[in-house]
Amino acid sequence: MRKIIKKIIRGIERFLKELFGTLKWLFYFILKTDCRNHVPHVDGAERLIVLATGPSLTEAIGKIDFSSADVSAMNVFFNSPWYRIIRPRYYVIADPLLFSKEEYYAPLMTDTDWDMYLFVPYECWNGNRQLKHVPNPHITVVPFQMEVFEGFRFMKDFIYRKGLSMPKAQNVLVASIFTGINMGYKEILLYGADHSWTKTLGVNAQNQVCTVNTHFQDNAPVTFSPFWKNPDTKEAYTMQELLRAFADMFASYHEIRHYADKHGCRILNCTPDSLIDAFERLA
Numbered sequence: 001m002r003k004i005i006k007k008i009i010r011g012i013e014r015f016l017k018e019l020f021g022t023l024k025w026l027f028y029f030i031l032k033t034d035c036r037n038h039v040p041h042v043d044g045a046e047r048l049i050v051l052a053t054g055p056s057l058t059e060a061i062g063k064i065d066f067s068s069a070d071v072s073a074m075n076v077f078f079n080s081p082w083y084r085i086i087r088p089r090y091y092v093i094a095d096p097l098l099f100s101k102e103e104y105y106a107p108l109m110t111d112t113d114w115d116m117y118l119f120v121p122y123e124c125w126n127g128n129r130q131l132k133h134v135p136n137p138h139i140t141v142v143p144f145q146m147e148v149f150e151g152f153r154f155m156k157d158f159i160y161r162k163g164l165s166m167p168k169a170q171n172v173l174v175a176s177i178f179t180g181i182n183m184g185y186k187e188i189l190l191y192g193a194d195h196s197w198t199k200t201l202g203v204n205a206q207n208q209v210c211t212v213n214t215h216f217q218d219n220a221p222v223t224f225s226p227f228w229k230n231p232d233t234k235e236a237y238t239m240q241e242l243l244r245a246f247a248d249m250f251a252s253y254h255e256i257r258h259y260a261d262k263h264g265c266r267i268l269n270c271t272p273d274s275l276i277d278a279f280e281r282l283a
Contacts, residue, residue: 022151037163048185057192094172170249253278
């Protein structure tokens with residue numbers, strides 16, 4: 001009898017938690033968005049190459065066959081000469097901090113002379129006049145919904161398919177893969193998805209969590225530097241905060257794998273020694 005009562009109590013707790021999560025998401029969605037999915041479905045979409053900016057991409061990029069696939073790039077890839085060589089069809093930026101300085105993405109707006117979709121978080125697009133009225137006619141800005149849905153599980157797949165939420169985008173790669181799935185691509189190949197920060201984690205004399213953080217074609221001297229929450233305010237993560245953020249990120253990849261399998265999309269991780277364990281490896 002006691003076991004039955006405990007089971008009932010757990011069931012009630014789970015129901016109330018999911019009810020609260022559903023209402024929280026619903027209120028946000030109604031009050032702070034236009035209640036639309038802006039991500040297009042691409043007719044005939046087959047293969048998508050996603051270029052993350054991990055250090056392994058520096059060596060790999062010259063060996064990738066781009067002839068039979070669309071390409072999605074992200075973050076500061078436009079600073080590389082490869083940006084104008086590859087001419088990606090899609091570009092994804094997910095960190096709201098990157099939109100706080102217009103000079104950050106100004107080169108992207110001025111140097112792109114081919115048709116390209118620029119994916120940005122809805123909340124950044126909605127409050128940014130520059131993104132709503134892009135002066136470059138080649139760039140189509142596509143806002144995507146990032147608000148995490150933590151409500152009733154039976155509703156999640158429907159909400160994901162409608163583009164009204166996504167797994168927690170702790171990293172821009174989460175948003176890049178997820179939008180690729182929802183655009184209808186059947187195969188997604190990941191390059192530069194090293195995610196190897198934990199290999200060099202440590203704590204300095206000031207009790208700041210540090211790492212050796214290198215990126216694609218990063219010519220800056222390799223340094224052991226703090227892992228900043230916000231580089232402008234110089235606020236560093238604590239170890240528990242950072243490891244929790246990493247756990248959320250890797251959990252999102254497993255959730256994406258489940259979602260991709262359900263909808264007929266194969267994700268291949270082509271990054272040597274990548275720490276992502278959710279996807280099939282081809283490296």
